[in-house]
Amino acid sequence: MAKLSDDEIRDGLVGLPDWSREGDEIVRNYELDSFPAVIAFVGRIADLAEAADHHPDLDIRYNRLRVALTSHDSGGLTKRDFKLATSIEAALDGTS
Numbered sequence: 090m091a092k093l094s095d096d097e098i099r100d101g102l103v104g105l106p107d108w109s110r111e112g113d114e115i116v117r118n119y120e121l122d123s124f125p126a127v128i129a130f131v132g133r134i135a136d137l138a139e140a141a142d143h144h145p146d147l148d149i150r151y152n153r154l155r156v157a158l159t160s161h162d163s164g165g166l167t168k169r170d171f172k173l174a175t176s177i178e179a180a181l182d183g184t185s
Contacts, residue, residue, distance in 0.1 A: 092165040101171040108174055114159040115170055119181065120152060127154050133180040141176070143169050 093101065098115075102108055108117045121127050127149055134156065138144045148155040156177060158170040 090160060090163050090167040090169055092160075092163050093167060098166055101166075105171070105174050105178065107178075110166075111157070113165040114146075114157045115166060115174060116155060116157045117174070117177075119154045119156070121154070122152065124151050127152055130154065130181065134177055137173065137176045137180060141169065141173050143173050145173065145177075 098110060102110060102115065105115070105117075108115050110116075119127070119130070121130060131147060131149065131154065134145065134147065143158075143160070146155075146157040148157075156174075158174055159165065160167040160169055
């Protein structure tokens with residue numbers, strides 16, 4: 090899949106206001122009510138990632154979770170990253 094241009098990345102982040110770009114990744118930090126809530130959310134993310142065959146980097150710190158997305162095989166950000174980020178947002182809201 091083709092890497093996105095800087096303009097395309099900026100445009101993609103407009104639809105994901107809680108996400109930001111860090112180099113060749115888009116990232117979001119979540120803070121949930123408890124450790125079990127974070128683990129349950131990670132389970133939903135895992136299901137989405139498996140279905141998409143696209144796997145984020147996850148960092149769990151008690152009730153905080155950092156999600157980072159990039160397309161390593163494409164050498165940067167692609168539409169896959171933004172699609173999975175959108176799905177993760179829906180999973181947070183319980184709509185996925």
